[in-house]
Amino acid sequence: MTSKQYFDDVAQQWDQMRQTFFSEAVREKAYAVAGVQAGQTAADIGAGTGFITEGLLRRGLRVVAVDQSAAMLAEMQRKFASFAGIDYRIGEAESLSLPAGAADYVFANMYLHHVASPPAAVREMARLLKPGGKLVITDLDEHNFEFLRTEQHDRWLGFRRADVRRWFTAAGLKNVAVDCTDENCCAQSSCGCQSASVSIFVASGER
Numbered sequence: 001m002t003s004k005q006y007f008d009d010v011a012q013q014w015d016q017m018r019q020t021f022f023s024e025a026v027r028e029k030a031y032a033v034a035g036v037q038a039g040q041t042a043a044d045i046g047a048g049t050g051f052i053t054e055g056l057l058r059r060g061l062r063v064v065a066v067d068q069s070a071a072m073l074a075e076m077q078r079k080f081a082s083f084a085g086i087d088y089r090i091g092e093a094e095s096l097s098l099p100a101g102a103a104d105y106v107f108a109n110m111y112l113h114h115v116a117s118p119p120a121a122v123r124e125m126a127r128l129l130k131p132g133g134k135l136v137i138t139d140l141d142e143h144n145f146e147f148l149r150t151e152q153h154d155r156w157l158g159f160r161r162a163d164v165r166r167w168f169t170a171a172g173l174k175n176v177a178v179d180c181t182d183e184n185c186c187a188q189s190s191c192g193c194q195s196a197s198v199s200i201f202v203a204s205g206e207r
C-alpha cells in the first residue's frame, strides 16, 4: 500500500484518530512561533483534513491547503463548506505546484516524517515563502517505535533536531530555531503490546 492509499483509506476516520495522537496545543504553538496575523496568506502542506487550516481560518488568514490525498482534502472541504478563503490543491512533496514567493507562512504538521526526502520537501516549502515569510514545521523527535512505520505508514522514525536545522539552513532560511512544543504524540500498536509517546518539536525559519 502506498502512503497516498493509506491516507485515502483513513480520511473519514482521521479526525478521530488525530485526537488520540496529539492535541490542539500543537497547532497553538505553531501559530505562536509564526506570529500569525489576520489578512495574510498561509500554505498548509500535508494539510490532511485541515487541523492546521482550521485555526488559521478562525484567525482570519487565507489558506492554500495542499495534500497528496484527494480523500483527505474532500473530507476537509466537507467540514469547511461554510468557510470562504480556502484553496484546495492536490500536490506532491517535491513539486507542490504552487507559485514561488506567494505565502506569508508555510505550515506542515506531522507531514515531514511521511515524505521520501525531508531535505527536498523543506526546500520546496521554503520556495513558497515571500521574503520575510516563515516556515513552521511541527513533527516528531527521533524515536524507535517501528510499529508506526508498519501500521501508520510513517516513513521516518522522527528526526534529529540538528538535521532539521541543517535542512532549514540549506534551504536558505535564516533565524532558524528548533524547540520543544512541550507536547507528545501518543499511539498504541494494534496488538496493544506497545505504546509510543514521542516528543514533538517546532522548527521555524524565515526567508
Ligand SMILES: C[S@@+](CC[C@H](N)C(=O)[O-])C[C@H]1O[C@@H](n2cnc3c(N)ncnc32)[C@H](O)[C@@H]1O
Binding pocket: 003, 004, 007, 018, 045, 046, 047, 048, 049, 050, 051, 052, 066, 067, 068, 069, 072, 091, 092, 093, 094, 108, 109, 110, 111, 114, 115, 116
Ligand atoms: C499524519 S497526516 C497529518 C495531516 C494534518 N497535517 C494533521 O495534522 O492532521 C499526513 C498528511 O500528509 C500527507 N502526505 C504524506 N506524504 C505526502 C507527500 N509526499 N506529498 C503530499 N502530501 C503528503 C498525507 O496524505 C496526510 O494527509
